[in-house]
Amino acid sequence: EAQVTQNPRYLITVTGKKLTVTCSQNMNHEYMSWYRQDPGLGLRQIYYSMNVEVTDKGDVPEGYKVSRKEKRNFPLILESPSPNQTSLYFCASSLSGVSGYTFGSGTRLTVV
Amino acid sequence: GNSVTQMEGPVTLSEEAFLTINCTYTATGYPSLFWYVQYPGEGLQLLLKATKADDKGSNKGFEATYRKETTSFHLEKGSVQVSDSAVYFCALSVRGSQGNLIFGKGTKLSVKP
Numbered sequence: 001e002a003q004v005t006q007n008p009r010y011l012i013t014v015t016g017k018k019l020t021v022t023c024s025q026n027m028n029h030e031y032m033s034w035y036r037q038d039p040g041l042g043l044r045q046i047y048y049s050m051n052v053e054v055t056d057k058g059d060v061p062e063g064y065k066v067s068r069k070e071k072r073n074f075p076l077i078l079e080s081p082s083p084n085q086t087s088l089y090f091c092a093s094s095l096s097g098v099s100g101y102t103f104g105s106g107t108r109l110t111v112v
Numbered sequence: 113g114n115s116v117t118q119m120e121g122p123v124t125l126s127e128e129a130f131l132t133i134n135c136t137y138t139a140t141g142y143p144s145l146f147w148y149v150q151y152p153g154e155g156l157q158l159l160l161k162a163t164k165a166d167d168k169g170s171n172k173g174f175e176a177t178y179r180k181e182t183t184s185f186h187l188e189k190g191s192v193q194v195s196d197s198a199v200y201f202c203a204l205s206v207r208g209s210q211g212n213l214i215f216g217k218g219t220k221l222s223v224k225p
Binding site for chain 2: 033035040041042043045048058090092097098099100101102103104105106
């Protein structure tokens with residue numbers, strides 16, 4: 001089944017404790033992207049990648065890192081999480097960007 | 113810049129009512145347009161899309177037509193069901209914009225039996 005898989009689905013952590021949210025797609029898509037969803041603010045892009053080893057900042061990249069060492073994986077790294085990073089995070093992938101994205105099921109992160 | 117504006121919700125309808133959710137956009141290039149749906153507790157699913165002017169996207173009884181002259185992509189369904197209750201997002205992507213998907217704020221639809 002073609003899908004984007006994110007893990008974990010739920011995570012509660014403490015301020016400053018490094019964490020990684022994994023994302024993997026099995027569709028051989030070039031484009032991958034991370035979004036966060038917040039009430040009243042909608043969905044905002046954090047980082048995106050157009051190919052292996054090619055990543056760039058989206059609209060809200062502060063406090064996040066990503067890597068794209070292989071085509072299928074695009075982990076999101078929070079080096080020192082803070083409470084304002086409490087949010088619902090989505091990973092997504094696309095064949096060409098304008099062809100539409102397939103989204104993962106989301107990761108609900110709470111930073112206390 | 114690129115942006116999407118969609119009608120504020122929530123929208124509450126009775127089963128079998130007609131649905132319209134308005135969406136307008138601004139874009140610096142030639143966008144592809146999308147409607148995504150988010151059911152409670154789930155991720156976003158692509159509902160339909162249109163890639164050029166006058167294209168009509170359709171899926172599961174939902175339709176939207178890419179209107180370049182009015183920069184609109186309104187979502188319609190002739191007869192909604194309780195199972196259509198969800199949040200609907202209009203979005204655009206412009207070729208050459210690094211694949212960035214720009215979303216509207218979302219419209220929550222509740223359908224009552």
